[in-house]
Amino acid sequence: MQLIWLRSDLRQHDNTALTAAAERGPTVAVYLLSPEQWQEHDDAPCKVDFWLRNLRKLSKTLGELNIPLLIRSAPHWDQAPAVLLELCRDLQVEAVHVNEEYGVHESRRDAAVARALQAEGIAFHSYLDQLLFKPGSVLTKTGTYFQVFSQFRKVCYERLHRSMPSLIKAPSAQAPLNIASDPVPDSIKGFPTPGQALRNLWPAGETEAQRRLDTFADVQIDYYKSERDFPAKPGTSQLSAYLAAGVISPRQCLHAALQSNQGEFESGKVGAVTWINELLWREFYKHILVGYPRVSRHRAFRPETEALAWRDAPQELAAWQEARTGLPIIDAAMRQLLETGWMHNRLRMVVAMFLTKNLLIDWREGERFFMRHLIDGDLAANNGGWQWSASTGTDAAPYFRIFNPISQSEKFDSEGLFIKHWLPELAGLNKKEVHNPASAGGLFGVADYPPPIVNLSTSRERALTAFKNLPSRASVGEGHE
Template sequence: MHLIWLRSDLRLHDNTALAAACERGPTVAVYLISADQWLAHDDAPCKVDFWLRNLQCLSQALDKLNIPLLIRHAATWDLAPEVLRDLCREMCIKAVHVNDEYGIHEARRDTQVARALDADGVTFQRYLDQLLFQPGSVLTKTGTYFQVYSQFRKVCYERLHTALPRLVATPKAQAPLSIDSDPIPQQVSGFAAPGESLRALWPAGEEEAQRRLEQFCDGQISYYPDARDFAAKPGTSQLSAYLAAGVVSPRQCLHAALQSNQGEFESGDVGAVTWINELLWREFYKHILVGYPRVSRHRAFRPETEALAWRDASEDLAAWQQARTGLPIIDAAMRQLLQTGWMHNRLRMVVAMFLTKNLLIDWREGERFFMRHLIDGDLAANNGGWQWSASTGTDSAPYFRIFSPLSQSEKFDGEGRFIKQWLPQLEALNKKQVHNPDALGGLFGVADYPRPIVDLKKSRERALAAFRSLPSRQAAGGADE
């Protein structure tokens, strides 16, 4: 008997470990509920709910193939070796199959599980599935992990031209086993259930993920370069939550994008090329996680930036968290996050720069808050994005590049449609007024909207001074991609 241990790969199709297990013999699936570990990792309640709903869909799909899905509990990953060893003994499992996950805790967990199973003569088989390329296989000429995305992307393109990752065949139904699937819990202790309105935005299951992928690649991908920065437009794929949970694979996304562009990576439809580049950004940050483990430990990628004099400003932090900064584009974006579990990517950069530069608050506060609310929360992407914005990360924005919330708002929400959607108290303002109500001097109609908590010009100067005082400010800047 073979066991597929499901983690962030909640799909039937193009699942490397699942296909490998089924090829080798009768297979059973297991998923571990690890509530305390999820809490320690700041996983959002809406994200845990999304996992559970996708597990329910996957259980039904596996049932049609006569593959039972078992649920086991290991409060923390330190308990995973014992729980899985007991299950393997109980069911006479000879091999456990897993798709690799990345991060220091994930690596430690899998090493401990492999050791425990090996003592019982059970094989622990690991597969590349979450990424297009094995970490450690895309390196500089000196054998180190890339720190600049454009250089990483160039090597990835060279590899893709010569060896495009293939989609994995879907397993066929196996002979029925006298093992019943376990019921999927509807909720996990410590994680409040989200409202139905949020759930309705993120339907579970592979069918929904494939529907979104096909809809995007068939109709929207050509407009992606122009539409993706405008929060009021449906210009993005809305697939990030499905990618984070593994309901859709990066291989499936890559193949769909290529199919829409006659198989081209670097020519043809600019939209397809741009979107493939975004898939490679996701890949890049996962490789960084492996190559530079300190980012898994809440450390800055650029060590010299650990000396930054971040402000201890709890009231400003709370205003940012609660969408009452007095800057409409910031508050609208934060309300989108709080109510939907998601934020438009351009706005993630805008609100992150506002927190780390204008408020000069440690990026780790923002990273943690995002993880606690994002349905697509992913350590590598979230950490990479926050450190990029804070100018502490790999290939990050130079410290002197500070987005102005007002200019970003005027440029990417010119009509104020996004702002008015999330801040209805500003509905009466025209498209010039809505970006900066404070300029009106508290006129009727915006009396219930707060004044800005910070002077943008002075706070920008404060941030520049803080970065210039670092021992090596040039290193803190990085490349401007």
């Protein structure tokens, strides 16, 4: 008997471990519910709900292949070895198959499970699946992990020219086993079920993920470069939640983009090239997670920035979290996050820079808040984005480049459509005033809308001073863990 242990790979097609297991003999699938671990990782209730909904769909499609899906409980990953070992004994499993996951806790969990199984003569096979390239295989000439995206991308391009990762054939139906699938729970204690409006925005299942990918590749990808920065336009693929849960694979995304661009990834349609670059950014941040484990441990990528004098400003942090900053583009973006479990990528940078530069609040506060609300929460991408914005990370924005939320708003939401959608209280303002209601005159600005909690120019100077006062990198040393 073969066992596929499903994690962030909730799909039947192009699933390396699933196909490998099925090729070796009768296969059973298992999923572990680990609510204590999820809470430790700040996984959002809407994300956990999304996993459960996708599991339900997957259970049905696996059922058509006669592969039963079992659900087991290992509240904390420390319990995973014992739980899986017991299951393997019960079913007389010869080998367990998994797709690799990255991050310190994930690696430790898998190593512990492999040791426990191998001690009992059960094989443990892990496969490259959620990335195009194995971490450790894309390195600098001196054999270290890249710290700069453009150099990383160049090597990825060279590798793609030599060989393109191929799609894995889905398994065929097997002979029925005398094992019933377990019901997938509707909810998990500690993770309240989100409202139906949010769930409707993110239908579960591979069919939906594939539909989104096809629609994007057929229609939208040509305009991706020109429209992706405008939050009021449907310029992005809306696939991030499906990629994070593994309902679709980066290989499937890459193949769809190449197909729309006559097989080219460096030339041809600029929209397709730009989107493939975004897939490589996702790849880059996962490689960083493996190469520099300190980022998995809430540490800054640039050690010298650990000395930054972040402000303890709970009321300002709360205003940012609750969309009450008095800066419309920030508040509209935060409302989008709170209500949909997702935020437009351009706005993720804008709100992150506002928190870390204008409010000078530690990026880790923002990173945690995002993880607790994002349906597409992904440690590598979220941490990478936050550290980029805070100028503490790889390839970071230079500390003196601080987005001005008002000018970002005027540039990327010039008509105020996005703002007015999420802040209907500002619907009466004209397209000039809507970006900065405080300048609209009137003694008290706009009724029902707060004045800005911070002066953008003086807070910018405060941030510049804090960064200038950091010790130089040389004196800190490039401490690698």
